[in-house]
Amino acid sequence: MSAKLYDEIPSLDLADFTSGNAEKKAAFVQTLGEAYHNIGFVAIKNHGLTDEMTSRLYDTIKKFFALSDETKQQYEIPELAGQRGYIGKGKEHAKGRKTGDLKEFYHIGQLVTDGDQIGSEYPDNIWPDELPEMEEIGMHVYKTLEATGIKMLQAIALYLGLDEHYFDNKAHNGNSILRPIHYFPIENPEEVPADAVRAAEHGDINLITLLMGASADGLQVLRRDNKWIPITALPDQIIVNVGDMLSRHTNNKLKSTIHRVVNPPKEQMKTSRFSIPFFMHPRSDMDLTVLENCIDSDNPKLYDDITAGEFLQQRLAEIGLKKN
Ligand SMILES: O=C(O)CCC(=O)C(=O)O
């Protein structure tokens, strides 16, 4: 397939995939697959979130991050390797770096309600006493994005020549995480390490990421020709990108594209930026062994066999969230 150089990431309508029109569905699958092969990112509309849900979650997390550091730190549990609750300023760094990112965030994890045994693998969520509304809106957005992610994975499965429902049972009650992020204001830019950025360049760990809030400035993706291009999404779109687990499983046929959040100009460092990614993980026993149909003489097998759970533990240590 030809390598395309996009100036902006392709936009798609998820309703084309779900509406029941076979032609539109096939076109969605093809456009999505080509975009993921070439740049790893798309913007989609009709993702299932309403404006009301989006603004309620933003209002809530803005109130949370406005609490004092001391209050927020009550919800930080290092033993959970940052998998639930609050993660303080500068704690996470990109793989291969030491300087922490200029962000603080909160992790909301899976809630199993159908009696599935896997529920016992997951730590309970942590909810702040100060914001009783966070649990309801947080879980509502979590479950909505999870359902949207399953549909995106169905389209991806078709593009890969797999059964449409290949990922369904692997993603059902998966170890996904909703991560509201606050890129905090910096009054005096001289006081932070010279190489500190909001989010240093990285690939996401998981299968796919569904990102709310990319309409805010600063997010950039590294194109195949090594040029950084800004991500712009319309207010009614979310971004959906390929993570390292999916890239591995497909022998890089689908690209987990490197991206970053750059700092604003110095005089605007005093402003906050918020975003809310949903990192879609499968169940930890999913086998990420490279798919047979993604290996041929031009594309030799690039990765060792590993499960999703093992891959996650490795990466959490590499980004500073899990202490050995
Ligand atoms: O804040 C954003 O726009 C992107 C965040 C991101 O890439 C991440 O948390 O993995």
Ligand SMILES: [Fe+2]
């Ligand atoms: Fe990311």
